[in-house]
Amino acid sequence: MPLQELILGNSLSGLISEFVVKSLARASQTLMANKKVGGYPDLLPKTKYSTDTVLKGTDGIEVKTSIQRGGWQGHNPEKCWVMIFRYTIGKQKDNTTLPLTFTEILCARLVKSDWSFSGRKQGSRRTPTASIKKTGVEKLRSNFVYRAPNVGVGRHRSILAESVRGLFCAPS
16 A cells, blocks of 8 residues: 555655655755754754754744645744645546656745734644745745646746746747
8 A cells, every 4th residue: 555545644744844854954065954853944054053953943944845736834933934845646636646746846935924823722732833825825936946847826837838938949
């Protein structure tokens, strides 16, 4: 049975996030993985901190992985760099089955006003969450690092095709 069918979606996303963070840190000369469980952010500048276990840092990159087209969340509304790795996996709408495939990598510096905070009611056990608002989503989608063809959302769907066409085709 495929892994994505054995574990919950948020657990799979968390596992993929760990792989991404550790891989980026291993490949980077300037970033290191934050080894503090629940620490923030996920990737730390090597010259900023004296340790790789930071509970609440001020500089770095928070990494999110998601199968979702939007609706991305964190735990706190913070001024930070956010990098989102969108992926697809498993059975698709056309009945094909895909291995884990990254479809989009988005990165932008968000400010507190780009987030909405949903605390929790007294007595609730729900984890408090902060959702990225439209302003933050627009920053992320406009500042993509990678986008597979026809994967973007809305007006961002054709940006890659337009910029590639401009690079390789003479203007008419």
